[in-house]
Amino acid sequence: MAEVITKEQMNEQCSFMAKIKEENNIFAITHGRERRACTKTYGCQQNENDTERIRGMLKECGFSFVDDEEEADLVIYNTCAVRENAEQKVFGRLGILKHIKEERHGDMTIAVCGCMVQQEHIAKQIKKVHNHVDLVFGTHALYRMPKLLYEAMHRKKAVFDIENSDGAIAEDIPTMHESKYQAWVSVMFGCNNFCSYCIVPYVRGRERSRKSEDIINEIKELVKGGCSEISLLGQNVNSYGKDLDEDIDFAKLLRLVNEVEGVERIRFMTSHPKDLSDALIDAMAECDKVCHQLHLPFQAGNDRVLREMNRHYTRDEYLEKIRRIKKKIPDIFLSSDVIVGFPTETNEDFEDTIKVIEEVEFDHIYSFIYSRREGTPAAKLDFVLTDEEIHKNFNRLLEVQNAISKRKNDAYVGTVQTVLVEGKSIKDENVLSGRCDSSKIVNFKGSPDLIGKYVKVKVTQAMTWSLNGELAE
Ligand code: SF4
Incomplete structure (x- = not known):
C-alpha cells in the first residue's frame, strides 16, 4: 500500500492557505485589487490535472487568476520532462520572466514545479542560472505547496523541495476544474514499467492506486457540481488496484463508475498493451456509459525495437x-x-x-x-x-x-452524433465545438446556451482532424 498523506498533514497545509489568504486580503485592501496568479502547464494530462489542484489551492489562498504573466504577482510553471523541447521552452520563459521581475524591482514571485524540476540536474541548473526563481518543487511535493509558497513569499532565499520518493497519495487537495462539465479524475499515480526511453517512473515514483471509495466519492461530488463526463487518469490504468487491499482492478472500477447516477460518459487513459485484459474489454463493451474509445500506445512496430524499448509485448501480441x-x-x-x-x-x-x-x-x-x-x-x-x-x-x-x-x-458524414458541447470554437466564435462519443471533435453553429449540454448533430463534412455538422434537433 502506498503512503497516504494524513489528515494532520493536510490540515497543516490548510493553515498555510489561511495565512496566505489573510495576507492577500490585506494586499487587496492596500492595493485596491486582488493578488493575481498565472499558471502555465506543459506536458501531459496528468500535469493538467496537477495544475487544477495547484489552482484549487491558490484559490483557497485568495488569489485571482490571469492568463498573462506580465499581469501576475505570482507565476507558476508546471513543467514536463518527457521531451527536451518542453524543457527548453520553460528555460526560455524563465529568461523572459527575469526581465519582467527586474522591471518590477523584484515584486513578483516565480515558482517552477512538476516533472522537469524533479530531476536533480535541472533543479541545480535553475539554482545556478535562474536565481530570480523563488520556489522550485517537484511532483512529490505538490500537496506541500501552500507551506512552500508561504516560505518563498517571506524568505530572501529561494525555496527548493525536490525530495525523491516512491510517491504518496494525498486526498482532499482543493481542485479547480477547468471545465464544469468534464473532469479528469486521477485513479493512480506513478509507473513501474521503466520503458527504456521514458523519464516518468524516475520523476513520478512507483505505481500507487487511490482507493475506489475515494474515487467514487470524488466523482459524486463532481456530478453534484454539474459534471457529467468523467475521464479516469493514470500512467498505466490497467495496473490499477494491484497495490490495494481491496478486491478491485480497473475493469471493476469502470463498472463501479458506470453505476454512479448522473455520470453520462466515461473515458480513460492511458492503457499499456501488455496489461490490457479481456475483463477490461468486456467491461468496455458492457458498460453503457463507457465511450467506445481506446488509447493504446504501441510505440514501434518492430519486435527488436520493442525489446530495446522494454515494452514487454510483441507486434503480433x-x-x-x-x-x-x-x-x-x-x-x-x-x-x-x-x-x-x-x-x-x-x-x-x-x-x-x-x-x-x-x-x-x-x-x-x-x-x-x-x-x-x-x-x-x-x-x-x-x-x-x-x-x-x-x-x-x-x-x-x-x-x-x-x-x-x-x-x-x-465515414461519419451523414450520421447523427451525440455531442457534449464544450464551448465556442477557437477559430470562429459563432461556431460551437464538442466531442461525440468516440471523442472526435465536432464543430457546428448554435447558441452558446447549449454549452454543457448533449445535443444531436448531423455530420455534414469531414476534415482530417475534426468533423463539421449542423444541429439535428
Ligand atoms: S508505461 Fe512506459 S511510457 Fe508509459 S509512463 Fe510508464 S515508463 Fe513511461
Whole structure:
C-alpha cells in the first residue's frame, strides 16, 4: 500500500492557505485589487490535472487568476520532462520572466514545479542560472505547496523541495476544474514499467492506486457540481488496484463508475498493451456509459525495437489485442502513441511501424521524434539513422496516418452524433465545438446556451482532424 498523506498533514497545509489568504486580503485592501496568479502547464494530462489542484489551492489562498504573466504577482510553471523541447521552452520563459521581475524591482514571485524540476540536474541548473526563481518543487511535493509558497513569499532565499520518493497519495487537495462539465479524475499515480526511453517512473515514483471509495466519492461530488463526463487518469490504468487491499482492478472500477447516477460518459487513459485484459474489454463493451474509445500506445512496430524499448509485448501480441477489441466493440475509436527515430531503429524497422498503422487503421496517432532523456537506459544507445532520415520517416508517418484519419472521418458524414458541447470554437466564435462519443471533435453553429449540454448533430463534412455538422434537433 502506498503512503497516504494524513489528515494532520493536510490540515497543516490548510493553515498555510489561511495565512496566505489573510495576507492577500490585506494586499487587496492596500492595493485596491486582488493578488493575481498565472499558471502555465506543459506536458501531459496528468500535469493538467496537477495544475487544477495547484489552482484549487491558490484559490483557497485568495488569489485571482490571469492568463498573462506580465499581469501576475505570482507565476507558476508546471513543467514536463518527457521531451527536451518542453524543457527548453520553460528555460526560455524563465529568461523572459527575469526581465519582467527586474522591471518590477523584484515584486513578483516565480515558482517552477512538476516533472522537469524533479530531476536533480535541472533543479541545480535553475539554482545556478535562474536565481530570480523563488520556489522550485517537484511532483512529490505538490500537496506541500501552500507551506512552500508561504516560505518563498517571506524568505530572501529561494525555496527548493525536490525530495525523491516512491510517491504518496494525498486526498482532499482543493481542485479547480477547468471545465464544469468534464473532469479528469486521477485513479493512480506513478509507473513501474521503466520503458527504456521514458523519464516518468524516475520523476513520478512507483505505481500507487487511490482507493475506489475515494474515487467514487470524488466523482459524486463532481456530478453534484454539474459534471457529467468523467475521464479516469493514470500512467498505466490497467495496473490499477494491484497495490490495494481491496478486491478491485480497473475493469471493476469502470463498472463501479458506470453505476454512479448522473455520470453520462466515461473515458480513460492511458492503457499499456501488455496489461490490457479481456475483463477490461468486456467491461468496455458492457458498460453503457463507457465511450467506445481506446488509447493504446504501441510505440514501434518492430519486435527488436520493442525489446530495446522494454515494452514487454510483441507486434503480433499487440495486433491480437486490437483484433479482440474490434471484434467486441466494432465501432471502437483507436488512438496510439508512436516514437520515430528511436536509437538503433533502421529504415526497415520503421517500415514495420507503418505496417501496424496500416493494418490497425487508427483514428488518430500522436507521433513523436525520439527525445533523449538523461538517466534513462535508451540514452546510452546509438543512432543508426541520421536526423534527416528520421524527419523523413516522421513526415511519411504523418502522411500515411492523415490519409487514414480523413478516410475514417469521411465515414461519419451523414450520421447523427451525440455531442457534449464544450464551448465556442477557437477559430470562429459563432461556431460551437464538442466531442461525440468516440471523442472526435465536432464543430457546428448554435447558441452558446447549449454549452454543457448533449445535443444531436448531423455530420455534414469531414476534415482530417475534426468533423463539421449542423444541429439535428
Ligand atoms: S508505461 Fe512506459 S511510457 Fe508509459 S509512463 Fe510508464 S515508463 Fe513511461
